Amino acid sequence: MHETELWITRLFNDHLAGAGNTLTGIVGMAPEARPWANFVTMQLVVALIIIVLFAILKPRLSVDRPGKLQHTFELAYGFLHEQAEEQVGHEGHHYLAFFGTIFFFILFCNLIGVVPGFEAPTMVPSVPAGVAIASFCYYNIAGVQANGFLKYLAHFAGPMPALAILMIPIELVSHLARPLSLTIRLFANMYAGEQVTMVFLKLTFLFVPAIFMGLHVFVSFLQAYIFMLLTMMYVAGAVAHEH
Amino acid sequence: MTKKMLWKMMLLVALMMIAGPALFGQTKDQPFAGGHWVSISAGFSMAIASGMCGLAQAKAVAAAAEGMARNPGAAAAIRFALLLGLVLIESLALYTLVIIFVKVG
Numbered sequence: 001m002h003e004t005e006l007w008i009t010r011l012f013n014d015h016l017a018g019a020g021n022t023l024t025g026i027v028g029m030a031p032e033a034r035p036w037a038n039f040v041t042m043q044l045v046v047a048l049i050i051i052v053l054f055a056i057l058k059p060r061l062s063v064d065r066p067g068k069l070q071h072t073f074e075l076a077y078g079f080l081h082e083q084a085e086e087q088v089g090h091e092g093h094h095y096l097a098f099f100g101t102i103f104f105f106i107l108f109c110n111l112i113g114v115v116p117g118f119e120a121p122t123m124v125p126s127v128p129a130g131v132a133i134a135s136f137c138y139y140n141i142a143g144v145q146a147n148g149f150l151k152y153l154a155h156f157a158g159p160m161p162a163l164a165i166l167m168i169p170i171e172l173v174s175h176l177a178r179p180l181s182l183t184i185r186l187f188a189n190m191y192a193g194e195q196v197t198m199v200f201l202k203l204t205f206l207f208v209p210a211i212f213m214g215l216h217v218f219v220s221f222l223q224a225y226i227f228m229l230l231t232m233m234y235v236a237g238a239v240a241h242e243h
Numbered sequence: 244m245t246k247k248m249l250w251k252m253m254l255l256v257a258l259m260m261i262a263g264p265a266l267f268g269q270t271k272d273q274p275f276a277g278g279h280w281v282s283i284s285a286g287f288s289m290a291i292a293s294g295m296c297g298l299a300q301a302k303a304v305a306a307a308a309e310g311m312a313r314n315p316g317a318a319a320a321i322r323f324a325l326l327l328g329l330v331l332i333e334s335l336a337l338y339t340l341v342i343i344f345v346k347v348g
Contacts, residue, residue, distance in 0.1 A: 181334065187341070188338070188340055189337060191344070192337065223330075226330045
């Protein structure tokens with residue numbers, strides 16, 4: 001089901017096809033005529049937007065006369081910090097950078113789909129899968145860093161050593177199911193939101209699709225928050241022992 | 244055996260009788276001939292998943308509303324638990340949708 005190209009992807013494919021083939025060649029994929037996919041260029045656009053936003057914010061930060069942008073970001077930071085402290089505990093702020101990145105990246109990826117001429121990269125399964133794998137690696141690494149490698153593996157055995165034979169496969173399966181569920185939840189929500197809007201666009205016009213698009217915006221915020229919240233809970237579970 | 248259980252068993256037997264030729268009625272020439280059953284079962288499975296998800300979310304919302312009414316001071320914590328529960332239940336219905344997209348089209 002090959003999607004039509006956006007104008008940005010067409011620009012990339014017309015002028016930067018060689019660079020795209022080099023990049024895919026690094027992982028061993030064969031070169032093709034138009035290597036840039038929609039979701040790749042959209043992710044680059046989102047990353048650029050986030051970088052520009054924070055680059056505009058940084059020089060405007062001031063203790064005495066905060067502006068509107070600083071107030072907005074102080075609200076966002078306060079919210080994220082409070083959530084991290086509530087979920088992970090006192091050391092939550094160490095991991096806040098990753099949580100905040102995940103939240104803003106997924107949020108902007110979801111919201112850019114509402115803008116005409118752009119497409120949400122989280123609509124293809126690869127992008128949520130990438131962020132979920134990053135989350136999975138992050139919480140395991142955080143657990144190993146906090147507890148030591150052997151102690152971290154030991155907590156897979158459960159509370160009592162006698163239960164270890166039962167607990168280890170259950171814990172393994174549940175841990176492996178986490179990136180899967182994160183991926184499918186985000187992908188299915190975004191994909192279903194867009195499909196529903198398209199269906200109503202075919203059936204009627206102007207106001208009814210706009211209502212569903214509004215619902216899609218609300219779901220975008222909610223799904224970004226839930227992804228971040230679940231990552232926080234997994235990190236909390238991984239670093240929780242004997243601290 | 245009650246009458247209700249008897250009806251349910253008869254329904255099950257009837258379904259199995261229909262499913263047999265549909266699933267296994269392939270000759271050597273045709274490949275998997277149950278093609279159009281995929282669409283029908285996709286529709287039914289999504290309906291069942293959405294229905295049960297609706298029931299589960301209704302229970303969650305009812306419990307949350309009652310909790311917030313009894314204890315308005317705990318409203319923030321209850322709202323948080325409600326939102327988390329709703330999203331996790333929603334994702335169960337969406338897993339069915341993903342299977343449908345994989346199988347149909």
